[in-house]
Amino acid sequence: xxxxxxxxxxxLIQFLYRAPVALIQLQRDGAIEILNPMAxxxxxxLTPDGDMDNFFHVLRRHAPDLPQRCADFGAPQGVICEGLRxxxxxxxxxxxAPAVLSLGLLKLDDNRLMAVLLDATQEVVREQTMxxxxxxxxxxxxxxxxxxxxxxxxxxxxxERAASGDHCALLLLNLDRFKQVNDTLGNAVGNQVLALVxxxxxxxxxxxxxAGADGVTAETATHLGGDEFAVLLDGLPAPAVVxxxxxxxxxxxxxxxxxxxxxxALTCSLGMVVLDAGSRDADNLLRDAAIAMTVAxxxxxxxxxxxxxxxxxxxxxRSSLEADLRTAVERAELFNVYQxxxxxxxxxxxxxxxxxxALVRWRHPVRGxxxxxxxxxxxxxxxxxxxxxxxxLAAACRDFVxxxxxxxxQAPRLLAVNLSRAQLAESDLCDKVAAILTASGMPAAQLxxxxxxxxxxxxxxxxxxxxxxxxxxxxLALDDFGTGYSSLSSLHLLPVDTVKIDRxxxxxxxxxxxxxxxxxxxxxxxxxxxxxxxxxxxxxxxxANVAHAQGCDKGQGYLxxxxxxxxxLLRWLATQPxxx
Ligand code: C2E
Ligand code: MG
Ligand code: MG
Numbered sequence: 001x002x003x004x005x006x007x008x009x010x011x012l013i014q015f016l017y018r019a020p021v022a023l024i025q026l027q028r029d030g031a032i033e034i035l036n037p038m039a040x041x042x043x044x045x046l047t048p049d050g051d052m053d054n055f056f057h058v059l060r061r062h063a064p065d066l067p068q069r070c071a072d073f074g075a076p077q078g079v080i081c082e083g084l085r086x087x088x089x090x091x092x093x094x095x096x097a098p099a100v101l102s103l104g105l106l107k108l109d110d111n112r113l114m115a116v117l118l119d120a121t122q123e124v125v126r127e128q129t130m131x132x133x134x135x136x137x138x139x140x141x142x143x144x145x146x147x148x149x150x151x152x153x154x155x156x157x158x159x160e161r162a163a164s165g166d167h168c169a170l171l172l173l174n175l176d177r178f179k180q181v182n183d184t185l186g187n188a189v190g191n192q193v194l195a196l197v198x199x200x201x202x203x204x205x206x207x208x209x210x211a212g213a214d215g216v217t218a219e220t221a222t223h224l225g226g227d228e229f230a231v232l233l234d235g236l237p238a239p240a241v242v243x244x245x246x247x248x249x250x251x252x253x254x255x256x257x258x259x260x261x262x263x264x265a266l267t268c269s270l271g272m273v274v275l276d277a278g279s280r281d282a283d284n285l286l287r288d289a290a291i292a293m294t295v296a297x298x299x300x301x302x303x304x305x306x307x308x309x310x311x312x313x314x315x316x317x318r319s320s321l322e323a324d325l326r327t328a329v330e331r332a333e334l335f336n337v338y339q340x341x342x343x344x345x346x347x348x349x350x351x352x353x354x355x356x357x358a359l360v361r362w363r364h365p366v367r368g369x370x371x372x373x374x375x376x377x378x379x380x381x382x383x384x385x386x387x388x389x390x391x392x393l394a395a396a397c398r399d400f401v402x403x404x405x406x407x408x409x410q411a412p413r414l415l416a417v418n419l420s421r422a423q424l425a426e427s428d429l430c431d432k433v434a435a436i437l438t439a440s441g442m443p444a445a446q447l448x449x450x451x452x453x454x455x456x457x458x459x460x461x462x463x464x465x466x467x468x469x470x471x472x473x474x475x476l477a478l479d480d481f482g483t484g485y486s487s488l489s490s491l492h493l494l495p496v497d498t499v500k501i502d503r504x505x506x507x508x509x510x511x512x513x514x515x516x517x518x519x520x521x522x523x524x525x526x527x528x529x530x531x532x533x534x535x536x537x538x539x540x541x542x543x544a545n546v547a548h549a550q551g552c553d554k555g556q557g558y559l560x561x562x563x564x565x566x567x568x569l570l571r572w573l574a575t576q577p578x579x580x
Pocket of ligand 1: 339358359360371372373376389392418419420421450479480503536537538539556557558559563
């Protein structure tokens with residue numbers, strides 16, 4: 001029997017001896033009674049003088065408040081503290097010394113305490129890694145966020161690939177017109193959609209390790225924020241594979257999303273850049289992919305664009321253009337020119353005072369005259385279009401009213417002014433137009449606002465806006481007809497008074513039967529709906545004759561006049577023979 005007890009006792013001793021935690025029994029004043037070897041190991045580095053008689057004394061520098069805690073603990077027994085972190089990383093002379101200890105202190109009775117100590121160094125490192133990782137993960141999609149992406153990119157870019165000869169690439173994806181989803185369905189739905197997109201990306205890409213059919217070893221999906229995602233491709237056998245993968249992503253992301261009980265169609269624009277041996281800078285990679293993505297957007301979205309060096313130069317040019325344009329708008333350096341829109345009459349005669357179209361111009365101090373085609377896009381992207389649009393309309397109305405005073409019956413009878421996409425989205429557009437009409441004394445019925453065809457075809461809000469403008473009494477024209485998506489069969493849906501047939505049709509009308517028929521059909525449908533037609537970009541007498549023969553009411557083009565500054569327009573009008 002006593003042999004059994006001896007054995008059990010021996011086992012207990014062994015257990016305490018080997019336990020990977022430090023166990024110390026102490027008296028109320030900290031005097032150490034018993035400690036196991038692990039305790040000696042953890043405490044030793046803290047006592048340079050080797051004095052381990054008193055626990056509180058050993059920890060006096062690292063946990064000076066321990067004696068007070070114990071004194072404050074009034075209960076006869078219980079846990080005084082648990083998992084108390086004690087930072088001891090100044091015990092540096094010992095290579096093996098823990099940097100952080102975790103202390104539990106138990107009151108056994110009035111005179112005795114039990115301390116349990118653990119080396120928490122690894123635990124703290126793990127926690128810190130987790131925190132750092134959390135800072136690199138997007139909470140919505142659980143994909144690496146921008147910081148995480150940059151880190152991954154840096155790693156990928158730094159990898160030596162001279163030996164393996166493989167490539168890596170960055171694909172940047174941005175959802176097209178995602179703002180509309182947020183605006184019309186709310187941010188909560190928007191977030192759900194983003195989470196779905198993230199999920200779909202994650203399941204479409206192959207994660208590291210094994211080579212897929214394309215021979216790619218790793219594809220990582222990330223979420224840079226907002227509606228912007230990225231895919232990192234590492235270990236590409238050939239740059240051409242990138243295009244195949246990009247096409248696959250575009251196709252997958254383009255499939256409908258189900259949110260609640262509605263189905264949503266979304267497309268995305270994708271910019272990609274293949275890393276060559278020269279480019280090791282992760283930030284540059286992201287910037288280059290973003291440039292390519294912006295090009296994809298500007299080409300109408302839902303497409304893939306590979307980054308090229310020339311795009312970067314273009315982007316630089318654009319940003320300097322942007323800065324200059326801002327200055328020009330502030331200083332009101334933009335001005336209007338006016339192109340006559342003439343009535344087409346029999347025998348090649350014209351009515352020169354039928355109308356004019358206001359066209360904005362910018363004379364840049366260094367670049368010279370910059371085309372609106374170049375800067376309207378910049379103005380839209382930066383929001384400057386709102387100020388520009390107002391300036392153009394206000395100046396045009398003022399000029400028009402002044403011509404009426406000077407020329408009376410010989411003055412142009414209609415003023416056409418272009419509206420941009422962004423202006424149509426302004427909620428107070430109608431109020432602004434009304435205010436400008438009032439301030440200038442411009443009769444609403446003589447103002448024609450022009451919107452491009454591709455715009456008019458879009459959405460209920462635009463319809464609503466157009467109807468609001470009509471209520472002011474102004475006329476509406478559909479610009480560049482034939483270049484957009486709306487068809488003759490949907491013309492009746494639009495509240496417009498005039499259809500302007502695009503120059504690309506008119507310029508071919510004299511030589512191509514096909515285009516001639518298109519013009520004729522447009523005129524017939526427009527007429528049946530009570531709309532006028534204008535042939536744009538007439539440069540030759542032949543084109544003018546075809547336009548007239550097909551029934552166009554009016555024409556506009558270099559044949560009659562280029563756009564002119566106000567004074568030159570008045571001179572031009574004065575030299576025109578009166579229509580008989
Ligand atoms: P648009 O409204 O279709 O204007 C007609 C464009 O065709 C003008 O170019 C005009 O100069 C040009 N054009 C007229 N006749 C001929 C011709 O016989 N041959 C050729 N080759 N071209 C001709 P511009 O002034 O460069 O304007 C281009 C576009 O920029 C305009 O197309 C319009 O969409 C936009 N834009 C111009 N001014 C404004 C503005 O004040 N606001 C907005 N939002 N857009 C404007
Ligand atoms: Mg126009
Ligand atoms: Mg046009």
